[in-house]
Amino acid sequence: MRCEHRDGATGRLPPDAPRTGSTLTATGTLLRFALRRDRVRTLVWAGSVALLFLYAATALDAVYPTAADRQVRAQLVSSPAAVMMSGPGYGLDDYTLGAMVANEFTLWAIVAVAIMNILLVVRHTRAEEESGRSELVRAGVVGRHAPATAALLLAVVADLLIAVLSGLVLVAAGLAVVDSFALGAAVGVTGLVFAAVAVVTSQLTGHGRTASGLALAVLGVAYLLRAVGDVEQTHGSWVSWLSPIAWGQQIRAFVDLRWWPLGLSLVLVVVLLLAGSALAARRDVGAGLFPPRAGRAQAPAGLGGPFALAWRQQRGSVLAWGVGVGLMAYASGTFADSVREMVDELAATNPTILELFGEADMLAGFVAVMTVFLALAVGGFAVASALRARSEETSGRLEPVLATATSRTRWFGGQLAVTVLGVVVLLVVSGLALGLGALSVGVRDPGLGEYVLAALVYLPAVLALVGVVWFFLGWRPGLAGLAWVVLVWSFVVGMFGGLLDLPDAVMGISPYRHVPQLPADDVDAVGLAVLSAVALALLALGVGGFRRRDVVSS
Numbered sequence: 247m248r249c250e251h252r253d254g255a256t257g258r259l260p261p262d263a264p265r266t267g268s269t270l271t272a273t274g275t276l277l278r279f280a281l282r283r284d285r286v287r288t289l290v291w292a293g294s295v296a297l298l299f300l301y302a303a304t305a306l307d308a309v310y311p312t313a314a315d316r317q318v319r320a321q322l323v324s325s326p327a328a329v330m331m332s333g334p335g336y337g338l339d340d341y342t343l344g345a346m347v348a349n350e351f352t353l354w355a356i357v358a359v360a361i362m363n364i365l366l367v368v369r370h371t372r373a374e375e376e377s378g379r380s381e382l383v384r385a386g387v388v389g390r391h392a393p394a395t396a397a398l399l400l401a402v403v404a405d406l407l408i409a410v411l412s413g414l415v416l417v418a419a420g421l422a423v424v425d426s427f428a429l430g431a432a433v434g435v436t437g438l439v440f441a442a443v444a445v446v447t448s449q450l451t452g453h454g455r456t457a458s459g460l461a462l463a464v465l466g467v468a469y470l471l472r473a474v475g476d477v478e479q480t481h482g483s484w485v486s487w488l489s490p491i492a493w494g495q496q497i498r499a500f501v502d503l504r505w506w507p508l509g510l511s512l513v514l515v516v517v518l519l520l521a522g523s524a525l526a527a528r529r530d531v532g533a534g535l536f537p538p539r540a541g542r543a544q545a546p547a548g549l550g551g552p553f554a555l556a557w558r559q560q561r562g563s564v565l566a567w568g569v570g571v572g573l574m575a576y577a578s579g580t581f582a583d584s585v586r587e588m589v590d591e592l593a594a595t596n597p598t599i600l601e602l603f604g605e606a607d608m609l610a611g612f613v614a615v616m617t618v619f620l621a622l623a624v625g626g627f628a629v630a631s632a633l634r635a636r637s638e639e640t641s642g643r644l645e646p647v648l649a650t651a652t653s654r655t656r657w658f659g660g661q662l663a664v665t666v667l668g669v670v671v672l673l674v675v676s677g678l679a680l681g682l683g684a685l686s687v688g689v690r691d692p693g694l695g696e697y698v699l700a701a702l703v704y705l706p707a708v709l710a711l712v713g714v715v716w717f718f719l720g721w722r723p724g725l726a727g728l729a730w731v732v733l734v735w736s737f738v739v740g741m742f743g744g745l746l747d748l749p750d751a752v753m754g755i756s757p758y759r760h761v762p763q764l765p766a767d768d769v770d771a772v773g774l775a776v777l778s779a780v781a782l783a784l785l786a787l788g789v790g791g792f793r794r795r796d797v798v799s800s
Contacts (some may be wrong), residue, residue: 268389269389269390269391269392270389270391270392270395271387271388271389271392272386272387272388272389272392273389273392273395273396273399276383276388276392276393276396277396277399277400279396280370280396280397280400281400281403284366284369284370284400284404287366288366288400288403288404288407289407291358291359291362291404291408292404292407292408292411293411294358294734295355295358295359295408295411295412295433296408296411296412296414296415297415298351298354298355298358298738299347299351299355299412299415299416299419299429300415300416300418300419302347302350302351302742303343303347303415303416303419303420303421304419306343306346306347307343307419307420310343310346313340313341316341316342316343316346317341319341319346320338320339320341323335323338323349323350324338325612326477326581326612327578327581327611327612327615327616329473329476329477330473330476330477330578330581330616331353331615331619331741332349332350332353333348333349333350333352333353333472333476333495334349334476334480334481334482334486334492334495334496335349335476335480335481336348336349336481336498336501336502337349337498337500337501342500343420343421344416344421344422344425344499344500344501345500345501347416347421347429347500348425348429348495348498348499348500348501350742351742352429352432352433352494352495352499353472353491353495354737354741355412355433356432356433356436356437356491356494356495357465357469357491358734359405359408359433359434359436359437360436360437360439360440360465360491361440361462361465362404362437363401363404363405363437363438363440363441363444364440364441364443364444364458364461364462364465365458366397366400366401366404366441366444367394367397367398367401367441367444367445367448368444368447368448368454368457368458368461369397369454370393370396370397370400371393371394371397371444371445371448371457372448372451372452372453372454372457373454374393375452375531376452376453376454380393380531381531384531390526390527391523391526394445394448394522394526397441397445398441398442398445398519401437401438401441402438402441404437405433405434405435405437405438405441406434408430408433408434408437409427409430409431409433409434409435410427410430411430412426412429412430412433412434413426413427413428413429413430413431414426416429416430421500422500424503425499425500425503426499428497428499428503428505429497429499429500431508432494432495432497432499432507432508433494435494435508435511435512435515436490436491436493436494436511438511438515439490439511439514439515439518440461440464440465440490441515442514442515442518442519442522443461443464443465443518444457444458444461445518445519445522446518446521446522446525447460447461447464448522449522449525449526449529450525450536451536452537455563459563459566463566463570466570466574467489468489468490468491469489469491469574470573470574470577471485471486471488471489471492472486472489472491472492472495473577473578474486474577475487475488475489475492476492477581482496490510490511490514493507493508493510493511494507494508494511551660552647552652552656552657552659552660552661553659553660553663553664554660555660556634556660556661556663556664557664557667559634560631560634560664560665560668563627563630563631563668564627564667564668564671564672567623567624567627567668567672568671568672568675570623571620571623571624571672571675571676571679572675572676572678572679573679574620574623574679575616575620575675575676575677575678575679575680575683576679576680576682576683576686577683578616578619578620578680578683579616579679579680579681579682579683579684579685579686579687579689580683580684580686580687581612581683581687582609582612582613582683582684582687582689583684583687583688583689609689610692610765610766611766613680613684613692613697613700613764613765613766614700614763614764614765614766614767615763616680617676617677617680617697617700617701617704617763617764618704618740618758618761618763619740619741620676620680620701621673621676621701621704621707621708621758621761622733622736622737622740622758623676624669624672624673624676624704624708625707625708625711625733625736625758626733627668627669627672628665628668628669628708628709628711628712629711629712629715629729629730629733631664631665631668631669631712632661632662632665632711632712632715632716632719632726632729633715633726633727633729634661635658635661635716635719636719636723636726638661639723639797639798640798644657644797645797648797654789654792654793655789655793658716658789658792662712662716662785665712666709666712669705669708669709669712670702670705673701673702673704673705673708674698674701674702676701677694677697677698677699677700677701677702678694678697678698680697680701681693681694681696681697681698682694684697692765696764696765699764700763700764700765703761703762703764703769703774704758704761706757706761706774706777706778706781707736707757707758707760707761707777708757709778709781709782709785710757710777710780710781710784711729711732711733711736711757712781712785713780713781713782713783713784713785713788714728714729714732714784715729715788716784716785716788716789716792717784717785717787717788717791718788719788719791719792720787720788720789720790720791720792720793720795721787721788721791721795723798732755732756732757735755735756736756736757736758736759739753739755739756739758739759740756740758740759743756743759757777757780757781760773760774760776760777761773761774761777762774
């Protein structure tokens with residue numbers, strides 16, 4: 247394309263203006279600007295992933311110092327629940343430290359880096375167009391594809407940093423050099439796949455939230471395909487190979503290293519980028535390929551209140567999360583019968599297993615693990631839903647609402663009610679779907695009611711996350727995003743707390759830590775009451791601060 251800027255009076259080009267341009271003009275300038283904007287965010291993500299690998303390697307070495315200890319661990323992680331939460335299980339016959347790290351932590355590093363890439367690309371592409379800033383930037387000498395290319399290059403820089411740091415810390419932990427950097431490369435390259443996915447979804451819709459949601463839905467499908475395929479067959483079935491997440495794990499680091507699966511990821515990146523480029527050429531700046539549906543000329547009377555408006559804004563999100571959580575829960579429940587088969591197989595080779603875990607206890611443990619995982623997913627919805635209030639403020643939409651007879655407390659109540667309603671619905675859906683999945687394979691004990699109760703018992707913990715968001719929204723709005731840190735830490739504690747032998751005081755930071763894991767544990771009414779009181783106190787403090795501070799649009 248030609249990028250020419252003419253003088254408004256004479257119609258002539260300024261003497262220092264470039265005469266021609268390309269679709270990538272000013273990519274370097276935009277990349278430098280993006281690097282400056284996200285330098286802290288990128289370093290935090292990279293450092294967090296590297297620290298996860300470092301702590302995993304050092305803690306596993308301390309907790310499982312001998313080969314015999316590691317083989318006991320290998321038997322436990324071969325259960326369907328563990329396979330869904332880890333990977334295809336290469337190296338279980340000789341479970342070395344490197345195999346433990348690769349098998350049990352690579353998946354979650356990949357998921358974290360994929361989320362980082364999605365948020366990064368959408369932030370610098372679709373979100374910039376939605377805010378109107380991109381149009382101002384493109385008024386200069388900027389090529390049509392320059393913003394998206396700069397965002398993708400920023401993702402490449404971030405992924406490369408993560409790959410190098412991850413490899414370095416694994417080498418520092420005493421693991422093989424080549425395999426360490428191969429594992430880091432697998433995490434980085436797989437993350438780049440989802441950066442390319444975000445490039446495509448950013449062309450489809452005019453809203454950043456929708457673009458992120460679509461890309462995260464692709465990530466969820468990729469995770470589910472990998473989980474189903476890995477459980478279906480040892481070391482993964484053909485279903486696993488439909489997921490780019492599986493490609494990153496199939497390099498078999500520290501067991502039988504092979505590089506070629508990463509080539510599949512790179513090919514997919516190229517295909518997605520070509521698709522994104524073709525789609526971008528067919529839409530206007532600021533618009534998506536799928537235009538928003540025209541609404542009614544007059545709003546229904548039911549939209550006259552804060553709750554109705556908040557529900558209208560978030561009903562699509564609740565539906566999407568419900569479908570995603572429900573499908574994942576149902577698929578997980580279908581493996582409940584495999585737990586019993588696994589107990590029989592383990593007992594045949596190691597009779598002491600039945601002394602440690604009865605068949606019923608093993609099934610209860612499977613349900614407990616899957617429920618906490620699903621409750622963590624619901625926590626993701628809760629934080630995103632609560633943060634919607636902040637976007638209403640910064641976009642300038644809140645001030646006109648408060649200029650009417652609507653009070654701050656009433657508006658707050660509407661936002662909070664929608665979030666709480668969504669959380670309850672998702673917890674019930676996850677419990678029912680998990681139970682129905684188990685019922686479909688003939689597992690009738692525990693019953694559906696126990697599955698729902700096991701999920702609903704996490705309501706105080708999820709509301710505590712919402713309380714963290716609202717506390718900061720009331721007093722320090724710029725720090726409200728720290729609730730994501732609490733959620734991530736809750737995930738680390740819930741999935742790896744026992745494995746990494748974390749101190750109780752450190753694990754206690756997670757609200758999920760104080761919830762009994764039903765049906766394996768007994769209900770702790772006192773603990774749940776205290777957790778509920780903490781959540782209510784945070785919410786009350788948040789609304790108190792919100793009523794006193796200025797509303798700021800920025």
